Amino acid sequence: MPENLEDTIEQNAKGPAKASSDAGSIEQHPLPDQIEADRYLASKKAAQDKKRGLKLNKIVPPGVN
Numbered sequence: 001m002p003e004n005l006e007d008t009i010e011q012n013a014k015g016p017a018k019a020s021s022d023a024g025s026i027e028q029h030p031l032p033d034q035i036e037a038d039r040y041l042a043s044k045k046a047a048q049d050k051k052r053g054l055k056l057n058k059i060v061p062p063g064v065n
Contacts, residue, residue, distance in 0.1 A: 005037070005038050005041060006038065008034075009031070009034045009035065009038060012028045012029075012031070012034060013031060015028065
């Protein structure tokens with residue numbers, strides 16, 4: 001698995017969609033599929049984070065004991 005998926009997506013976007021030669025042919029995954037994979041991996045990483053972006057605080061007005 002590539003270490004940096006963003007770089008891989010960028011390289012794939014710059015390269016040809018299909019290539020063929022005497023040895024065979026190759027075709028990249030469609031760009032929307034690559035973007036969706038990046039979103040999935042980012043959400044998976046965010047779900048494992050201990051700070052999930054939601055913090056609950058109790059608000060106490062001044063002068064209340």
